[in-house]
Amino acid sequence: MILITDELRTRLLANGAAETGTNHVPVVKLFNPVGAATWLLTELDKDGDTLFGLCDLGFGFPELGSISLAELEAVKGPLGLGIERDLYFAPHFPLTVYAEAARVAGRIAEAEQLLRHAAEALALSHFELPPDEADDKRR
Template sequence: MILITDDLCIRLLANGAADTETDHVPVVKLFDPTGPATWLLSELDTDGDTLFGLCDLGFGFPELGSVSLAELQSVTGRLGLGMERDLYFKGRFPLSVYAEAPRNAGHITEDERLLKQAADALAEPHSELPPDTAEQTRR
């Protein structure tokens, strides 16, 4: 199977060439048909090999990062099967939402409820630092 068609390549390259850092919607989903590994990819570098997206090797800790297309094409899993492209995948949320959803699911998910919860959580303003009480006392 061709993992990245010409049409997908054009879309991935366009995302990768964006002048500003953008939270792109994933363009393609690749997976190991005999295991838990999954990749949601949104960008391709001009080298034609380096893809960026959400990578889940099946250990319960999906992370954003880069992966080599040549490496994915060369991998054979159990039963001698290579990686495959999900022909029916349609990204509906930005990559950050797909990266947030595994906090509840433990793996990349397309569950609409979990994705909406992740989108809502990312939309809520929150600070990781406690309020500066010394600053408030001085006022």
């Protein structure tokens, strides 16, 4: 599988070239299909190899950091399985929200309620939250 398509590469490079301190929404989610490692990536340096994002190697301590695309592409697990791209990943929050939710959960989490609580804890009033489907069901 191609981990970073041309379209994703363009978006990641644009984020990487943006002003520092920008709180980007993740562009791509990569994961180990036979392990617990997950990466939510927002930026690619102009070197074309250094990715930045939320990294969770499955030890209970996700962190913001950099990873080499070449190293991710070189990973070969059991039966020759490599790192995969989540084709259905649809992020709704900036990376800091995912990082806060991961800090609380001890892993990268995508549960909407946890992400909403993280967004509220970070007081991201300038970022429009997606509609809460649970509120719609209660009405």
